[in-house]
Amino acid sequence: MNDLVGTPVGTFKKNLHEMITRCRNGGAEVVLCTQNSIVETPQRPPARLAEFTRAIRDVAKEETLVVADCFAAFEAVHAADAAEWNLLLSDTIHPNMAGHKLFAETIAHAITGRTVSLRDVGPPASPLSHTFAKLKAGQPIQVLAMPPYDALITPALQRLYPKAVVKVTPWPVAGQTLAQLEVSARKVRSMKQDLVLIAVPAELPLQDPLQFHHDYSWIMNWSLSFGVQEWDVAVALPSAAKPALSQEERRHEEFARRLIEAQDLSMLARRAGDTSPLLEILSTWLAQHQP
Known part of the structure; x- marks a missing residue:
């Protein structure tokens, strides 16, 4: 996610295809995940990030892979309540634990087809x-x-x-x-x-x-x-x-x-x-x- 916007989209797609091939050759199943949406900055404009989101979806279609569309999940929250969306981030780029829970819920749904909720999962039991x-x-x-x-x-x-x-x-x-x-x-x-x-x-x-x-x-x-x-x-x-x-x-x-x-x-x-x-x-x- 951090380095996406500095890479040509064509290069990114080529590299992603190669990663998928290597994973499959190693006997692994592959699920592609789009990145979370981020706060707009000059260095990372949303339109540029959206190009890579589309690229991930395109590669998934070409490779017949499941996509956990985390970008869409974050943007659904954003559209409903910008303040709630902001509470998924610890800074302009990185998700906090609430954001990572949304990632996990989205990935689990993509794999199993079931809706899960991690909202009630608290912090580690032994924080000290x-x-x-x-x-x-x-x-x-x-x-x-x-x-x-x-x-x-x-x-x-x-x-x-x-x-x-x-x-x-x-x-x-x-x-x-x-x-x-x-x-x-x-x-x-x-x-x-x-x-x-x-x-x-x-x-x-x-x-x-x-x-x-x-x-x-x-x-x-x-x-x-x-x-x-x-x-x-x-x-x-x-x-x-x-x-x-x-x-x-x-x-x-x-x-x-x-x-x-x-x-x-x-x-x-x-x-x-x-x-x-x-x-x-x-x-x-x-x-x-x-x-």
Whole structure:
């Protein structure tokens, strides 16, 4: 997908035919997938991307292959609700986990003819496996945390591992805009932490949903290791620390919840009616996620 528009369509089709031949010669069945639709940029205009979508469909017809038309699936969402379509992407090009679920649903339908839904499939059951593996081995861990979790994570972990050695690096948020937090998140990968706790303050306004989506998603994107998982990342909803939210803060939280779920990250949340101190909520959440 990333490199399609830089390749002549004729070359792309020739290469695709060759790939199909090699797969078949190896005894494999082949299903072709079109790419997801993307946000328009000068580098990747939709009209150019559509040329390759047609090329994939043409090659499938020539080779008598099934096509999982993911481009059409994404565009169906786009036509129905542009905001929902945007929630399938983590940036202008790449699908987030919600987008990848749509890919999987579309591919499964193309292969089996059955409609499946992955909407209720949550994030991994053990989102803190890296952190707990080090603690069980008696190794010190490093945590990058936004407040108030920078002050709470050590006592919470020591309830489970009394001898735990936890080095906490605070991630400052006071006086920062969401865009400024996104810039600060760009340093996270180079810090090589064991656990990153994101807690964007509720008072940051949701004035421009597209910009909020961009900045919040990239705070999460930059916090994740690139490629294989090297450390754990979790996100706390504002109401976990501040139960009484204003109407505007509720809007912020509900949109943030959608973004976190779409990214497939574990979420720290306060249950309705729970008046427990935040330390108790954090401690319980940690205990529930021990592998």
